[in-house]
Amino acid sequence: MGSKSQLLLNPQQALFEDQDHQTPPISQMGFFNFPSNPFENPNFSTSNNNNNSDTNLNLSETLLFSSMNLPLKPSPFYEFAPPHLLSLQTSTPNLWPWGEIGKRSNENQLGISTMKMKKIKGRRRVREPRFSFKTLSDVDVLDDGYKWRKYGQKVVKNTQHPRSYYRCTQDHCRVKKRVERLAEDPRMVITTYEGRHVHSPSHDSEDSEAQTHLNNFFW
DNA sequence: CGTATTTGACCGGCGC
């Protein structure tokens, strides 16, 4: 990978859900632990080192995940993790049902369950595939190579930090993401993507080389 | 002046 796509994020856990046109397969959703920080980067360690002013996050795992257009097959969802990102063969999946996540954090921190489906043409309901991961980060909105426009912000119950809603600015691309801080550990950012991009990431600046490389790799 | 963000209104699902 070129220097431009240096990995600066440190996703701790990821959550996948498969695409299912009937019922939300909550039971098939869950976090699993990443293998112990394979993306260690001295520029991006613990967030409370205030000297670490590296807020300009680069092409990252976020891009890798989102550009692979989300998992499509049902479980085991970790099949869809980019193998060089998650060497899950050697890691323990550690599944957490959503309900249990809520319990652990003693609040409904992600609240995804209410946003399961959307209506399509009056009758058909389709739930876009989603996946999320949490990252140790000072900045809320991680630069993933796509351009996003904020369209809402909401305080979620029993949390102090608001949740922000973003939509991809590309025409006809309906990908959304939301960003929030983990209530129990505000150093953690939870980023959730929903939908698949119908286009390549478009950073205004340079770096098209790394991007096409990534696209070719994942698409 | 065009575009992005803010922010309260609105809406729909769900539990009671």
Added chain:
DNA sequence: GCGCCGGTCAAATACG
């Protein structure tokens, strides 16, 4: 049915 809650809309505002 009603109220709560999360998600979205959109008018007003900020921004550059």
